[in-house]
Amino acid sequence: MSTESDEAQSSLNTGAAAAQAAVAPVPLFGGLFNTENFTKIGSLVLLTILAIIPIGVYVWSSFQIHVETGWAGFTLNNYISTFTEPKIISAIWNTLILAFGTAFFSSIVGVAIAWFHARTDMPFRGILEPLTLIPFFLSSFLGAIAWWALAAPRTGMLNRWMIDLFGLSAPPFNIYSMTGMIMVLVLFYIPYMYLFTIGSLNRMDPALEESARVCGTGVLRTALRVTIPLSTPAILSGAIIIFVVSAGVFGVPTLLGPIARIFTLSTTIYVKMEEYPLDLGGAAAAGSVLMLIAVIGLYIQRKVVAPRSYVTVTGKGFRPHRISLGPWRWAAFALNFVYILMAVILPLGALLLASFQRAWLGGFRWSQLSFYNWDFILFSYDYAIDAMKNSLLLGIVGGFMTVVLCTFLSMVILRGKNKKLSSVVDYVATLPIGVPGLVMGMAFLITWIHTPLYGFPLFLLMLAYMTRYLPYGLRTITSVLQSLSAELEESSRVCGESFIGTIRKVTVPLLRPGIFAAYLMLFIMFIRELPVSALLATEESTPMAVALYVISENEQLGVTAAFALVQAILLLAGTVVFRRLGNIEKLSV
16 A cells, blocks of 8 residues: 555656646756846836936936036036025925925824724714715816815905905905915825825724723823824825825916915926026926935835834734714714815815806806806817827826736736845836926936937826836735735746746736726826926827816916816726726725
8 A cells, every 4th residue: 555655656746847847948047048037137127217217317417517509517506506596495495394284284184084984983984985085086286276266365266255245355265375285285185194094093903992991091092092103104104105295296386386476396496497598407406305305205204114013903803893982973074074075075166166157257157157168178179188188098008008017017026036136126116206296207308308209209208107106006016916825826837837927817817906906096197197297298298287287377267177177077987997897995905
């Protein structure tokens, strides 16, 4: 019996060895030139072209003397003037105030709403959550236009209503101020903080809070001393990301800032690139300051915040339990509803009313009712129609290309055998996250303006979008891939499937929800992207975000409102389609 067993085992081993020899031939030069290494090297070459070269050329240009015929030599004057010119110093200060104020207030309100949804018995949570997340799918520039219609000193709907109702001698609201800009950005970044923290709060063991309650601690003190501190990594990460993103925001300051003579680094860079004579070196130096702010913030997030451990989920099971707020649950509901009112109902309502007015006079008037604005935008205004086509192409095709690249890169980073090469790919792929959108657009412009690639402006714009948002798509897909066992791909490789074939047949089907989540996020960002496009887009490659900016500068509010609503409808419709195709139930995890 033993002899037969040994022979069977020997036969199995011999067969397995023969099968492996048959399907896995000895690679050339000891495995140096195989599909996996070619994929990694190809990825590095592509990332170098997309990210390293433009950023390197951009930094180099900040140390150059610019003349009409090109570059005339090395200089430090660009940085000297940047740090000595009062206008730029003021812009740096305004940028820091805007970014800090946005991050601070977004964190407070976003965490509070996330806590209400995850840990309390606040009523109507199922209805409020999707409404709370609507601003995530919209553009903050769209919000600025809407609040311009609501709170402009002379023609704002809220101001006119308050003056007529209470007989005020002066308008109570002024959107053209630092407070107004911070308010608009806060309204549209609260969902970011909500999404950063809701997962941590949902997974927290309620026994931690119950222990505090047994000791006599009240609901609010328990939240402040137990719940919120245990979610510190998620909260700090969200706050830092919001700080970095709002420091480089372009649309809101450029619409609401100039009237109040409030300039930020992004608006200063744009003016330097548009005025004559062109101050390219000074613009690059000012952009380097903006990039430095982003790099410092992200360094703190990755090196200080991310490594900290606040374990709230262990191997011990627990039953979800919500804290009873008593009558205060209606106060929580009121806070959430007020946010939805200010971020969704009032802005979209104001845009809708303005879009049906032939002339905006501070409020809706039946005598001004007209469908002209919608007819003009959808059927007559070629500039707007071409912009819609360009944005759809960028969102669908560009988003798809980015998702494909992110899927390959995630496999290279997490499944590659050469860990050093994988870590290099990971670092280079993450590099663009520290580059603000306006700087990325300028970097691509400086790098490729004198090359044949500049003759294909829409494709160049697509490459800039891909580079700018590659880290976001990559992190979305790698987070899902990390939850899948590597044994699944290894089994495919042992059976003779190639590296590329394994990705196509095994990895992609398993990553389907993560891939569609990344595709949805990239589609949204590509459609509403303004800073990258502001300097890089040409007349024939104008996307919707730039067209909205141009239309707001040159057309009546009704036309602008109609076009803004078209963008909003396109973003929300795309969200519904992608979520159904990918079977994505929730954005939060």
